[in-house]
Amino acid sequence: MDENAENHLGAIQIDTFRRALLDWYGEHQRDLPWRRTRDPYAVWVSEIMLQQTRVDQALPYYERFMDRFPTVEHLGKAPLEDVLKAWEGMGYYARARNLHRAARRVVVEYGGRIPEDPARISDLAGIGPYTAAAISSIAFGRDCPVVDGNVVRVLSRLFHLTGNPATSAARKKIDGLAGRLLARGRAGDFNQAMMELGATICTPRQPRCGACPVNPFCEARKTLPDPSVLPRKRPRAQRPHLHVAAAIVQRDDEVLIVRRPTDGLLGGLWEFPGGTVVKQVERETFLSEEMKNTLGIDVRVDHAVATLRHAFTHFEMTLQGYSCSYVEGVACHRDGNVCRWVPFEDLGRFAFPRAYRRLIEAAARLREGRQPDGFA
Numbered sequence: 001m002d003e004n005a006e007n008h009l010g011a012i013q014i015d016t017f018r019r020a021l022l023d024w025y026g027e028h029q030r031d032l033p034w035r036r037t038r039d040p041y042a043v044w045v046s047e048i049m050l051q052q053t054r055v056d057q058a059l060p061y062y063e064r065f066m067d068r069f070p071t072v073e074h075l076g077k078a079p080l081e082d083v084l085k086a087w088e089g090m091g092y093y094a095r096a097r098n099l100h101r102a103a104r105r106v107v108v109e110y111g112g113r114i115p116e117d118p119a120r121i122s123d124l125a126g127i128g129p130y131t132a133a134a135i136s137s138i139a140f141g142r143d144c145p146v147v148d149g150n151v152v153r154v155l156s157r158l159f160h161l162t163g164n165p166a167t168s169a170a171r172k173k174i175d176g177l178a179g180r181l182l183a184r185g186r187a188g189d190f191n192q193a194m195m196e197l198g199a200t201i202c203t204p205r206q207p208r209c210g211a212c213p214v215n216p217f218c219e220a221r222k223t224l225p226d227p228s229v230l231p232r233k234r235p236r237a238q239r240p241h242l243h244v245a246a247a248i249v250q251r252d253d254e255v256l257i258v259r260r261p262t263d264g265l266l267g268g269l270w271e272f273p274g275g276t277v278v279k280q281v282e283r284e285t286f287l288s289e290e291m292k293n294t295l296g297i298d299v300r301v302d303h304a305v306a307t308l309r310h311a312f313t314h315f316e317m318t319l320q321g322y323s324c325s326y327v328e329g330v331a332c333h334r335d336g337n338v339c340r341w342v343p344f345e346d347l348g349r350f351a352f353p354r355a356y357r358r359l360i361e362a363a364a365r366l367r368e369g370r371q372p373d374g375f376a
């Protein structure tokens with residue numbers, strides 16, 4: 001059917017399609033805080049948060065973030081540490097680092113006004129064509145089609161597109177269809193309506209075709225027993241599994257934490273020292289050698305705290321935390337990463353990846369004499 005998609009588009013009444021979609025959106029859209037404003041900064045923050053986070057998960061983060069950094073100036077002038085702390089738990093921290101970097105640039109180069117030109121918007125850190133089109137259409141009313149994962153799914157089904165949308169040929173076709181369907185003059189509403197349809201009706205599994213406002217136009221519904229087979233998905237590659245050991249090194253009432261380099265995975269976040277266990281070695285032996293070689297300190301490994309599993313996009317991790325006692329030496333990281341001794345009670349002030357935050361909770365329970373829940 002791919003080759004006939006254009007014909008199908010020509011045959012449907014595009015105006016009727018747009019009206020049905022926009023009327024439905026006007027009546028059924030979810031009341032979300034970023035939809036109550038056209039402030040480009042608010043739209044930008046929400047779009048970045050929603051890239052890899054579900055709406056219900058992002059909502060409390062968005063509200064706290066906007067309270068803490070209500071304007072692009074507030075964000076651009078804040079220390080990265082504060083921004084990462086506000087993002088803590090949402091994952092994909094490159095989004096926060098890029099948002100912060102781009103906000104600084106908006107303050108310095110554009111006097112705190114987000115540029116209207118989509119080319120200038122997409123030149124900012126972390127803003128790809130999708131986010132630039134979303135900001136341009138929603139905040140500035142520009143006629144730019146937005147194609148996110150929801151829109152890819154809706155269009156694949158509406159037009160019975162059988163190509164893999166990860167390929168450039170299939171993607172080009174989808175972008176072209178999005179552009180032709182776009183309700184010019186109401187691009188912001190139209191784009192949000194398409195995304196809302198994908199998020200609430202035309203969902204990945206079990207689309208609710210009976211409740212779909214554009215079901216008379218849908219080729220997949222007409223021709224397939226189950227439209228959810230579209231879009232065609234790539235088979236998921238097996239993710240590697242890493243075993244990481246972490247030392248909660250205690251010296252009197254303080255514990256040692258290390259900040260990850262700013263660039264790269266979980267950049268700028270804090271963690272307990274340790275590393276990936278590559279050989280079949282005892283975790284205790286590995287950790288005491290790692291502390292000596294990486295930080296120049298001697299420790300005694302006392303007992304296990306928790307074993308936690310965590311999934312990242314490209315790999316899975318088993319994190320084993322151990323309580324250790326400081327023996328001697330001055331902590332200085334071999335690669336220059338910042339190290340700090342901080343009171344255990346103050347760990348909440350620092351931004352940690354989610355797995356390490358769970359480890360801290362398990363350690364806190366142990367300190368209170370309770371059994372941690374985190375043994376996996």
Ligand code: SF4
Pocket residue numbers: 154157158201202203207208209210212213214215218219220221227
């Ligand atoms: S009819 Fe069903 S498959 Fe087609 S767009 Fe609507 S929800 Fe999606």
